[in-house]
Amino acid sequence: MYRRTLKVGVFGLDAAVAEGMRSVEAPARFEVSVVEGPWPAGADLDECDIALVPSPDAAQTPHRARLVLCASAEAVAELDAAAVSAFLDVWAGPFPPALAAFHFRKLLEREKEDADLALTRQYLDTAIDSMPELVWFKDARGAHLKVNDAFCETVGKTKEQVEGRGHYYIWDITPDEYAQGEYVCLESEEETMRSSTTLLFDEQVKTKRGMRQFKTYKSPLFDADGTVMGTVGVAHDVTDLGNVATELDILINAMPFAIVVEDTDGVILNVNHITEQYFRVKRDNVIGGKIKHWRRVVFGDELADAREEKETCEFTANIAGTDTTFELNKAPIVDVFGNVTGQLRIYRDVTIERVLERRAAEAARTDYLTGLYNRRYFYERLEESPRDEPITIVTLDLDDFKDINDRYGHAAGDVALVQTARILRETFPDGLVVRWGGDEFVVALPNDRDPREVCVAVQDMIEQLHRKSLAASESYPFTASAGIATGLPCSIDELIKRSDEALYRAKRQGSSLCRIDGEED
Template identity: 40%
Template sequence: MYYYKLQVLVLTADTALTDTVKKLEPLAGFEYEVLCRQNFDVAVKTADVVICDLLNAETLEALHRCKPGAAVVLSADAKFLEQLAPEDYNVLADIWVKPYLGNFIRFKLRRLFENIKNVRDCHLAENYLNTTINSIPSLIWFKDIRGAHLKVNDSFCRAVGKTKDDVEGRGHYYIWDMKKEEYEQGEYICLESEEIVLQEKKTCIFDEKVKTKHGMRQFKTYKSPIFDDNEQLIGTVGIAHDVTDLENMGAELEVILRNLPFAVLLTNEAGKIINANDICSQYFTEGKEAMIGQEYQQWKQQNLADMSEINAKGYADAKVLVGRREKNLEIYEKPIFDVFGTAVGMLCMCRDVTVERQLEKKIIYSANTDQLTDLYNRRYFYEYMTRNKIMSKHVNLFYIDLDNFKKINDEYGHQAGDTVLVMVAKLLKQTFGAEFIVRVGGDEFLAVVLGSKTDAELAILAERFLSSLQQTIADNAKFSVLSASIGIAVSNALTDVDLLIRQSDSALYEAKRNGKKQYKIYHK
């Protein structure tokens, strides 16, 4: 991972010492540049390692001029060493006492360079650690067994509003500007969680509230024990993720769900219900709590009756029994995606539309139906004929018009006329059954009969109605002038609605011209 080039300065007149240094195999990650000098020149100030075998009046002064941090080795006999003062020892990394053998030099050099490598490795490891923890937005700290903070990252310092120099070595109450009494009276569990980790001797996860410089914050905290080489506990390490915003979002979501006027439930990516609001308990007998954890699709099958297919906009209709009352629900499903566009769940909303559906039926009924006779009206007739390609089928159209209806209105009033219209509507329903029957307006009616029919079959239907009408008015003298004429037209592949009406109207005109109280079938 690293590569160092060490400049080694050998101050000696002994070529054997220089040769021994040059022949030494460099350690991994190192390269040695060996310089040999017989006097104290400027190289003393730049060398990483200085091995001094020159013993004269200038030696000690020169060794104090070495580069700060350089590994300085003094090779001397006991007599010269007697001249060393205490401050001289401070600049020395090692002392080789003469006389010694060549193997001694190689052994000492190996240990010297291994020590340099260990220092470099430790420095690199510390850089790794500092760079890593300071790059993480979470709070990180290391504590000793007494609870003193040995190391913290930048995020920790920002949270407490103190520098690392001020934090390291201090305890919990000082760092967080908190009195012991305040801690004991609050909801804090920071210190108690430390004890749990030391007792459990494993990583533990906690939800902790902390009073920071930025106000109260909620943390998801991971704490682990630290052991020495003998597996003895020496402290803990903690990592705290600030989840305050997530907690706030969760609380806001709960408030929103709780106050929505319809049932809402959420699923996860596995299709299981993970949340629901209180209104679900109003719609579904099992209640909100029992819903959570169920498979969503299975829950729908068990709780939503007659559910239609989800349309392109995500809506469907379903029914649910609440007590003894059946309610109509509008179901809305919407997949939930994460920031990468991956589906991570489903949102389902169930809205009570019972009253709306009833009003819709009433509105549709009023828009499509004649209020007096309860028959379909002329507007809906055209909608019906163009829907589902009715004209592409065999269509038989009966155009019924009452004879002398105006005389009844003029002589007995419009209330009597209304009675006649209601009576005729009832007879038409009895005659044509479930077929499509229309009050066109005034005393004119249409009856649509689908399917291929012979003239004889059409005649039977027309005669049945005319006969029932005569039998009904025979019991009421004031209606004796009333009769009906019928025109019948049959569609073919080229017939449109308006043409079919004109053909039936033409047949009706012929029936009236021939004396009324009869039917005619249109033929070209």
């Protein structure tokens, strides 16, 4: 806070004047001393800040002090305007102590007001000049009364060139552009004064650096009687931010998947074109809404409820009547301080990818020719079965299959394999039917099947297979043999071995037979 020292000289005046002045208390933050001396004062004038003198001629001599003329009423009445303007104040005598004190108190009050005003101006100038935003004060006609350094830097003019001038001169706008309101803030200024409240505007202004985009707060300025006498504006240049937003739009719209940008309150800030295509929505209808509402509109209430309870990374939604599988990845958006300000939602349509994966997985565990599961899947499936529940294994092998291939060709052999696979599935719909390799098949049945009943079913199937091969025009007659074993799945290879032994026993006894492991023929 400032401190002010005033040395006041009283020259050639009655001692009562100095006496009255010394009775006045100095204003806050002021230190006042009153000294007396003869007139003319000579060099003593230069040692004073303010000097009370008895003669108008004092204004004619060089001096540092500001002068107060103390003369009779008659002498004061004879002064012209030019003479009066040379003095800080003019006091008309006589000067009793009380009157001298009154005049001096008023003079000190003005000094205090001037000091406070200077400090306030310094506060204001320092504050607005330290701001990176553009700051200006205008009167009701649009003339700029005060601007800050950032404003001058933007328009390329000094404060002296700007203050007192209008918009078209400052921003180098042609009279026609100004009259049409193009690149001009006329409407926003008028709206602010009409509303008598602070308003926010998005404004484009033509500058020496080209078009600039501003976020501008404008507030009305009120006179002492409450009437609006002008406006104050604070403008933040968001052109670069706008360019960043444009670049972000270009970037996310170049991505081959849907991107949704949301803030920490779940409000959607941006979406790309793929989002519109994926979810059949319009960008303008989405931005500004809540992600929860958008999800309900796009996915339906049932799926939306499920995802609000637990949002999985992959889900299937019915979009415009088509089931579509999406993979969702979320990434936080952080500011320079590491604070989370929102997040990106990235939706990728993986419907075709998952179909291909299922096909690949199916192919890896399925025999291409017969469509049956293969040996690899057989072991995977039985690994998942309860270890304490017995199962029945049927091993079936076509009789003399090599002769079929050699005599009739591999195409005939393939027909025989396909026919066998089909009849096995029909015979054991609840079993795991596998092409073990070559012309050998394996069936795994649950523990509630009696091996003898299974043997009867297999024997009927073998006879049916032979009859159908006789009747089929595209194949040649063939027969098959089978073996059955029952045991716990913890010893699958042992069960397979035992059923194989029963199979070979059936083959040794002739074709088209089924035998059970451990039973006499």
